[in-house]
Amino acid sequence: MYLERVDLFAGLNDTQVKTLKERSRIRSFAANTIVVNEGDEGSSLFVVQSGSLKAFLTDNSGREVTLSLLDPGDYFGELALLDDSPRSASVIAVTRSEVLQIPRTAFLGLIESDPTCMQTVVRNLVARIRLLTDNVRALALVDVFGRISRLFETMAVERDGITLIDRRLTQQDLANMVGASREMVNRILRDLVAGGYIEIEQQRIILCKKLPQSW
Template sequence: MSATQPGLSLVILRNVPLFSGLDDHELEKLAKLAGRKRVERAATVVRAGDATDSLYVLISGRAKVTNTDEEGREIILAWLGPGEFFGEMGLIDGSPRSANVVAAETCELLFLDKSSLQQCMQENFQVAMKLMKILVLRLREADRKIESLALLDVYGRVARLLLDMSELVEGNRVVKKKMSKQDMAKMIGASREMVSKVMRDLELSGYIRIENDLVVIPGAA
């Protein structure tokens, strides 16, 4: 864990949606308080139950937010990519970390301690508002996942996951983020074998295509 150059932090913070409303002077003040760290693949960045001390911003790489069920099996709650942040909830309510965040590949991270973030929100109402909006969005996404688990069968859950993870590319929806069948199973509460069967059935039925290891959903604009 180390400090980073304010100029570099400024560039990074400017591209983080949470801080996009700040001017360069405000970003410079925040950048001077930021630190930077690198974590290797499979390393745990934060652990459920630990005290919350910092907000983390992902500069590069991918990370997964996980928890475990009563039998100790891993559940994937979300995937994070560059520009996304985590660790904010405990900084607001003072509670311990609610989930694990694990590096899915080598990651570069920027971090701000609790007092720096709270000062930023007190001085910049738009940051506090944007944080609330992002938290509401994440709550809505959590509600959708709960609804899927309660109301949809495995076919429906796989289909919704693919649509949620996809991007619009030339009239088709494309899942650019590579996910193993095991990871998909951990996200929707199913077995890897069942997910593999559903993916085969969807492909044979023409609902999806596999092109260069990417999942294409034809005509689902």
């Protein structure tokens, strides 16, 4: 299980982590299955064990904004451990996925038996909130090119000496992730390809050299 790698629980000892595992369960979801719906009652944290999921928001017109792409070791629904407010976003399984579901009751039981856990989790949660604040700042204050550049930087990995985004992403996927139109993303990608900054092969983006400071 990936529970030991979840930064929210960094600092918990082996016994505390074991207690959480024993009170949790594995759930499987087929591709294109909604795991949680925005507005639903929240009572669990989920840790991705396998597959790929997407957290997103939609408005009344059906327009979608992707908040994050979730891979093994990532987690979502952490606020449900601390309050009983409705879910703030929806999550869908992009591929067949397994998640570890940790009920709020399991977490609260751990806190009651060992109150020192609360300080650890709250400290880690604050770090998570700071990261989300940085993401919101980027959406509000950085132009579309800057948001794409930042996204590439955070998602890029090295594979056999090649820097790439190791995930198939359509232009609409990218648009949803940076809060822009597909047409604007298309124009930026075309210019980056023409300038030799990136190559696109089977919806995978290869970063050939450092992106320019501006578009």
